[in-house]
Amino acid sequence: MKWLKGETTEILRALNKDVRMIQKDNQQIEEQVRQIIQQVIQNGDQALKVYSKKFDQVELQNLSLSQETITLGYQRVEKEVIAALEAAKENIISYHQKQKQYDFMDTEKSGVLRGQLVLPLARVGVYVPGGTAAYPSSVLMNVLPAKIAGVKEIIMVTPPSKEGVPDVILAAAKIAGVDKIFQIGGAQSIAALAYGTETIPKVDKIVGPGNIYVATAKKQVFGTVGIDMIAGPSEIGIIADETANPIYIAADLLSQAEHDTLARAILVTNSVALAEQVEIEMDRQLETLPRKEIAEQSIKNNGLIIVASTISAMFTIMNEIAPEHLEVQLEDPISYLHEIKNAGSIFLGEYASEPVGDYFSGTNHVLPTSGTAKFYSPLSVYDFVKYSQVTYYTKDALAEAKEAIALLARKEGLEAHARAVECRFE
Amino acid sequence: MKWLKGETTEILRALNKDVRMIQKDNQQIEEQVRQIIQQVIQNGDQALKVYSKKFDQVELQNLSLSQETITLGYQRVEKEVIAALEAAKENIISYHQKQKQYDFMDTEKSGVLRGQLVLPLARVGVYVPGGTAAYPSSVLMNVLPAKIAGVKEIIMVTPPSKEGVPDVILAAAKIAGVDKIFQIGGAQSIAALAYGTETIPKVDKIVGPGNIYVATAKKQVFGTVGIDMIAGPSEIGIIADETANPIYIAADLLSQAEHDTLARAILVTNSVALAEQVEIEMDRQLETLPRKEIAEQSIKNNGLIIVASTISAMFTIMNEIAPEHLEVQLEDPISYLHEIKNAGSIFLGEYASEPVGDYFSGTNHVLPTSGTAKFYSPLSVYDFVKYSQVTYYTKDALAEAKEAIALLARKEGLEAHARAVECRFE
Numbered sequence: 001m002k003w004l005k006g007e008t009t010e011i012l013r014a015l016n017k018d019v020r021m022i023q024k025d026n027q028q029i030e031e032q033v034r035q036i037i038q039q040v041i042q043n044g045d046q047a048l049k050v051y052s053k054k055f056d057q058v059e060l061q062n063l064s065l066s067q068e069t070i071t072l073g074y075q076r077v078e079k080e081v082i083a084a085l086e087a088a089k090e091n092i093i094s095y096h097q098k099q100k101q102y103d104f105m106d107t108e109k110s111g112v113l114r115g116q117l118v119l120p121l122a123r124v125g126v127y128v129p130g131g132t133a134a135y136p137s138s139v140l141m142n143v144l145p146a147k148i149a150g151v152k153e154i155i156m157v158t159p160p161s162k163e164g165v166p167d168v169i170l171a172a173a174k175i176a177g178v179d180k181i182f183q184i185g186g187a188q189s190i191a192a193l194a195y196g197t198e199t200i201p202k203v204d205k206i207v208g209p210g211n212i213y214v215a216t217a218k219k220q221v222f223g224t225v226g227i228d229m230i231a232g233p234s235e236i237g238i239i240a241d242e243t244a245n246p247i248y249i250a251a252d253l254l255s256q257a258e259h260d261t262l263a264r265a266i267l268v269t270n271s272v273a274l275a276e277q278v279e280i281e282m283d284r285q286l287e288t289l290p291r292k293e294i295a296e297q298s299i300k301n302n303g304l305i306i307v308a309s310t311i312s313a314m315f316t317i318m319n320e321i322a323p324e325h326l327e328v329q330l331e332d333p334i335s336y337l338h339e340i341k342n343a344g345s346i347f348l349g350e351y352a353s354e355p356v357g358d359y360f361s362g363t364n365h366v367l368p369t370s371g372t373a374k375f376y377s378p379l380s381v382y383d384f385v386k387y388s389q390v391t392y393y394t395k396d397a398l399a400e401a402k403e404a405i406a407l408l409a410r411k412e413g414l415e416a417h418a419r420a421v422e423c424r425f426e
Numbered sequence: 427m428k429w430l431k432g433e434t435t436e437i438l439r440a441l442n443k444d445v446r447m448i449q450k451d452n453q454q455i456e457e458q459v460r461q462i463i464q465q466v467i468q469n470g471d472q473a474l475k476v477y478s479k480k481f482d483q484v485e486l487q488n489l490s491l492s493q494e495t496i497t498l499g500y501q502r503v504e505k506e507v508i509a510a511l512e513a514a515k516e517n518i519i520s521y522h523q524k525q526k527q528y529d530f531m532d533t534e535k536s537g538v539l540r541g542q543l544v545l546p547l548a549r550v551g552v553y554v555p556g557g558t559a560a561y562p563s564s565v566l567m568n569v570l571p572a573k574i575a576g577v578k579e580i581i582m583v584t585p586p587s588k589e590g591v592p593d594v595i596l597a598a599a600k601i602a603g604v605d606k607i608f609q610i611g612g613a614q615s616i617a618a619l620a621y622g623t624e625t626i627p628k629v630d631k632i633v634g635p636g637n638i639y640v641a642t643a644k645k646q647v648f649g650t651v652g653i654d655m656i657a658g659p660s661e662i663g664i665i666a667d668e669t670a671n672p673i674y675i676a677a678d679l680l681s682q683a684e685h686d687t688l689a690r691a692i693l694v695t696n697s698v699a700l701a702e703q704v705e706i707e708m709d710r711q712l713e714t715l716p717r718k719e720i721a722e723q724s725i726k727n728n729g730l731i732i733v734a735s736t737i738s739a740m741f742t743i744m745n746e747i748a749p750e751h752l753e754v755q756l757e758d759p760i761s762y763l764h765e766i767k768n769a770g771s772i773f774l775g776e777y778a779s780e781p782v783g784d785y786f787s788g789t790n791h792v793l794p795t796s797g798t799a800k801f802y803s804p805l806s807v808y809d810f811v812k813y814s815q816v817t818y819y820t821k822d823a824l825a826e827a828k829e830a831i832a833l834l835a836r837k838e839g840l841e842a843h844a845r846a847v848e849c850r851f852e
Contacts, residue, residue: 226801375652
């Protein structure tokens with residue numbers, strides 16, 4: 001693993017060179033995606049079938065999966081897995097329910113009512129990747145907050161394959177309460193959700209992870225529909241001192257590293273001894289991992305050990321990294337919460353291992369990556385509502401406001417704005 | 427004005443053809459903006475000065491405006507305008523304070539703590555257009571919610587001009603509490619805010635309206651920093667029946683139409699008589715408007731009168747339009763709130779004229795346009811915070827969760843995830 005040591009300012013400078021990922025647009029993919037979207041707008045379902053044959057080698061009869069297919073898939077999944085998914089669902093619901101917001105009303109001024117309505121989106125599309133990246137846990141994480149928000153219809157799209165959609169994905173969709181599933185993937189599925197086809201209804205927002213084609217398509221349809229953030233590779237940052245257990249830290253770093261060779265595992269510590277033990281432990285644990293090659297590559301390319309002199313410096317550095325997942329393995333970890341400015345999901349103490357959040361605790365595992373925790377948030381109920389402002393004025397209240405409104409409108413050269421108010425008093 | 431009459435389904439079909447704006451990407455502008463951004467990344471302030479000379483015909487010595495310049499500008503503004511801006515500020519603050527959210531904590535399960543922190547963004551950039559599109563009211567609307575959210579530093583950028591930044595913009599910036607102002611506009615200013623230069627600090631999020639170059643640049647830096655929505659032309663939708671006053675309706679429609687030839691004013695009514703009177707009134711009022719040509723063009727190209735048979739159909743149609751501003755000019759308007767599914771800002775009754783919201787009531791005037799009220803919201807305090815999840819587990823609590831976590835992790839082929847939890851019990 002690469003080591004960084006020195007003054008905090010030097011480390012921050014090095015990080016800014018090293019960590020900051022400038023998003024490079026791939027113009028060739030952009031152009032290809034643009035064409036796919038245009039084709040779907042023009043030819044609808046027909047275009048979807050052509051692309052499924054071309055990209056997925058599947059000749060689709062039906063885009064839509066029947067309820068029977070979904071139920072049969074669900075029934076083929078082991079009882080224990082269903083029970084674990086149900087338990088996770090319960091925790092996800094109980095956590096996300098706390099994000100429910102209420103309409104408010106303000107009647108501070110005589111004759112004036114102001115308020116805010118919280119309204120659910122009507123229809124949401126969830127992208128679920130195919131193949132080995134098909135994660136049932138992600139289906140729950142994307143769908144359940146939308147259900148809690150009150151979204152009426154949730155459409156899932158997932159790439160077709162000769163083997164069919166994996167049973168455990170069908171089971172997760174059924175457990176989460178997906179309304180319809182369409183076997184269609186890639187940029188073409190994003191286009192279908194954004195513009196609608198004969199079979200696939202237009203949605204208001206598209207969420208869910210996908211490959212570069214899916215991400216590019218989401219970016220291109222952004223504005224026509226809402227989208228969630230564009231996810232980058234997974235990351236973990238661990239803050240630990242000499243009291244921490246190197247075995248646990250090594251295991252947690254590896255649990256992120258196994259995701260992807262681009263994944264990033266970072267330890268920030270004030271203890272060189274701990275850091276050295278963690279490295280030894282990682283080598284030992286790596287040996288028997290089925291995804292050893294991926295994890296090894298990830299650690300080699302992107303792994304980082306940062307040694308800082310004080311606990312305060314450790315947090316300053318970690319706030320600049322703004323990790324997707326942050327573990328705080330210090331004594332009395334709760335007392336450090338106020339030091340944290342930027343992190344998607346925070347895990348406190350030696351038993352809050354990051355995979356607890358991936359699968360079970362109920363917090364969302366769709367999180368801001370690549371330092372975007374500085375301005376983005378975990379997926380939540382807030383992503384599936386929108387707000388409407390409400391204003392009511394009596395004639396008396398308007399009379400009192402009239403002059404200020406007309407003055408400002410005229411100052412901006414917008415005479416019709418001034419007259420709209422004044423004509424009420426002529 | 428164009429009229430649409432008929433069955434609701436027919437009207438909806440016609441609207442979907444007519445109203446739906448498919449965003450066309452302008453590849454030439456995109457390429458130009460891409461180059462500007464690259465230049466600013468590579469050459470920083472120097473690039474900014476080159477572009478200011480090229481696009482704004484201004485040779486800048488200093489990018490930054492001194493506090494003295496700002497104060498002098500403020501002092502040159504008429505006292506009445508300052509007072510009106512201060513009154514608007516007070517209302518904006520009192521409305522947006524209701525959007526303040528609090529951290530929550532959940533201790534439902536033994537040995538488990540879950541929570542959510544609400545944290546402000548650290549630094550925000552506000553774009554303020556130059557020339558005739560420089561609106562002091564927009565400065566208040568973009569800056570004050572960020573202040574309430576707790577954003578520490580607010581940077582304003584605005585195009586340079588030989589005459590200097592308008593006094594009233596400087597006054598609004600001072601009143602709103604902008605921390606620094608830089609004279610730099612266009613795509614180059616967005617690049618500077620997104621990546622930072624020697625003089626301009628990198629921000630976490632960029633908000634504020636701008637021309638096509640600014641909007642394209644915002645879209646391109648989206649992901650590197652957060653952005654607000656991409657605003658389209660202004661819109662008003664009015665729902666009115668035969669009890670409404672055609673003079674007020676005509677005035678309110680014109681107040682949107684005067685913004686821009688692309689602005690859209692729509693009346694939905696069940697009364698042909700009212701609609702006819704509104705048309706006559708608009709012709710009459712247009713005659714003396716300083717921005718007659720713009721308003722006339724807007725009404726001619728995009729104005730729409732829709733006649734529906736029932737009040738319920740009127741709302742169904744308006745929800746499909748999802749207007750930026752919605753006026754409900756019916757008797758007992760509050761009783762129809764539950765019919766509204768999609769609208770940025772709702773104005774109830776004959777005295778809540780839309781300009782009240784533009785300048786005075788305190789609700790935000792930065793609103794979703796072009797039908798995006800189906801999934802976007804008014805600018806708010808929520809746009810300037812982000813959430814962090816918090817999880818704490820005791821050993822006992824993890825022991826209880828262990829099997830489910832390991833089972834799901836292995837089902838997804840992620841062995842290191844399972845072991846991260848299990849190693850705590852070896």
